[in-house]
Amino acid sequence: MARPFDVTTVEEKWQARWLDEGNYEVDNDDPRERFYALCMYPYPSGAAHQGHVRNYTFGDLVVRYQTMLGKAVLSPLGFDSFGLPAENAAIKAGSHPRLFTDARMHELKKSLRRLGAVYDWRREVYSHDPEYMRWSQTIFLAFLEAGLAYRAEAPVNWCPGCSTVLANEQVLADGTCERSGDLVERKNLEQWFFKITDYAEELLHDLDGLEWPERVKTMQRNWIGRSEGVEFDLPLAHDPAQALRVFTTRPDTGFGVTYAVVAPEHPLLERLTTDDERANVRALVERATSESELERTASSDAGEGLEMRGAFTGSFVINPFTNEPVPVYVADYVLGTYGTGAIMAVPAEDERDYAFASAFGLPIVRTTQPPDGFEGGAYTGDGEHINSGFLNGLDVVTAKARAAEYLAEHARGIHKVNYRLRDWLVSRQRFWGCPIPIVYCDVCGIVPVPEDQLPVVAPDDVTLEANGQSPLATHEGFRDTTCPVCGLPARRETDTMDTFTDSSWYYLRFADPFTPGRAFDPVQVAKWMPVDQYIGGIEHAILHLMYARFYLKALVDIGLATGLPREPFRRLFTQGMIRLAGSKMSKSKGNLVAPEQYYETVGADGLRLFHLFVGPPADDVDWTDQTDELIEGCARFIDRFYRLAQHDDVNFHDGLDEGDVEVRRAVHRTVAKVTEGLERWSYNTAVAAMMELFNTVSKWARSDRGAERATLDEAIDLMLTLLAPMTPHVTAELWEQRHPGEPGVHLQKWPVADPDLVRASTITMVVQVNGKVRARLEVPPDITMADAATEAMEDAAICAVLAGATPKRIVARPPRLVNIIV
């Protein structure tokens, strides 16, 4: 494509200049109003892909726009540089993850610079920087001291492919690893956990005050999974001094409890099991604990084999409502890790219980009257209680309260809130992560590495193998140490931390990486926090965003972030995914369309404009055969604008006429439209408004009569200003051509539309008769309801249509419309 300027030369010139000028380096004592704009820092996987381009285009627009509004904008960037891909690649290539990562980071940085995005690079943070690791480890130890980090044996998700433990969040619904796709196994291991569950209620509650997409808030609410109910005792029939403790959200259905179920891991199971049933129970427990989640659920999904998933223990417990004994089963559909690990089963009002009862031939007693015509098994809706003694006749809400009171009196019942959220498992049996700064001493136990010995950094000469062991465990020089307390031989922790720990506090480090001797100075950080606009992918809706929220709350509580707000991200925007042939464009799928090729042809500005223009920023983008044509269309607009700004084919006249004033009106209306578009994330319509204005101005200036000079100058300068955050290179270049020696376009004040010009002198009012458009009138914008009706009725065309008929009703919505009903 022949272009009116050399894209590469112009873009490189300005990229270099922005780096030199340092206009986007802001100090913590900057007197301007503050704005913290943050894009999720990337995992360095090599050159930027279209997802990055989209993300950082939006981010850069926000940074430049807010700066032009006169604010001091904090715009930092760093790299999420620990993680599995680098380690796996290093194993394959026989090199070191650091070499690999550093190269990729360099590449990505270059590629982002090529996009024209501006950052305060003095604040750069990357996870594997020993200086960053020092504070990641300090925070771990602070959590430990505060009781927020603990060690426990737990059944964990073990991925044989990645040879590491995974967090629940990293296991897909089908029981496979989100990364490698391998079937996840269950294993019991001693692991480190963070007590995120201590914050479950606050994490849930504080969502209300955040300007986040509802979708993301809903996902977090579901993940936390708060449920309210009653915990109470089911006394053992053969030994009433002992009881099985259960949790239910439906105490009102107590009269319908026909059996109870304990999880295979339940501590009482052994005692509940009678000799006759022992073999069956053992077989079930064996199967349940060894099978993967996928195998466990496969049978129920197929609707068969449910009888394989449970067994009678031989024992009975007393239903406190009926005082009748009911059998106790063990079944794998009850989870050992939720509630009390045991349930009362009400087949008539719970679908899972219904299916189980049906398979085992257990009685089903309705306690809630289903509506007429209800078909199917369990009825979980509201209704009048039946077969329920003192609860008969009540609705569910009332019956719940009454039943809870009863249980409190007769079965040690207490009101209880349970959460689905589990504590955060942070241990990883991998090399390329931040080492957990702990020493195990036979005498002193778990000993934190003293602060003056931090950071604990992994040695370079480690043999990396995917053999199921922490690579550091095989390195004697690292593993074997002495106890910091007693000096006797001791062993280091050889696991590393989940990389989500790194991204849980990087936004704090960005705000103050300057204060020596600490992770950050809360007083400095408080000048910026919370992040005013956080931008990233929807894929982080649960994990990263939940962990980061937890970290900040915890850091405030333990005194490392005193005075800071308890929520890190005030406003969140999640951009749409780029998809190719229906699936997400990603490196792992190998379906990338590299941005590099477009830098050469349409330039960064062209590609940026495309991402802004293609559709609403929150929507997914389908990359199709036509996409290249759309991108070229964006470049074409830039070229057209460039020529107009250079007065190609433009004619001039002296003295302001009505046509010139109309253009001024259009310009100022566009200022208002674009500003509104940028404020409400409607970048596509903002770009469209620019194109529309361009068409208007171009036709006017290139007509035979031409343009009035000052009007054209104002139009072009304002257009340059409005486009400056979108296509920074070409606007900077043109501004410099037009205003040599003056401050650049990005240092200009964001324009404010002249309200007198925005207001139209007249507006077209539609007159309808019975909803059909019969006339259009030019009326003043502030026409009154009465005048609008009168003018409509007096219009000749309307009179003709009415033909003397008297209107039944006149609906006037001045100045837009009058509808006459006859």
Next chain:
RNA sequence: GGGGGCGUAGCCCAAUUGGCAGAGGCAGGGCGCUUAAACCGCCUCCAGUGAGGGUUCGAGUCCCUCCGCCCCUACCA
């Protein structure tokens, strides 16, 4: 199974939040420029809003039902 979102022209998308369905772009067609083509400039074609019903003076927009696609989640008692 549960939760959420989306369906407007051949394609990507607008529509003052209940008021004339079309702002912008892509593709297509025509004309001009050109020896010619590309580039460039101008002009132009194209849907009644997935289907059906309801509320309303008025529905793309609100409410039901259905169809199609997408995302999240999944034994949490």
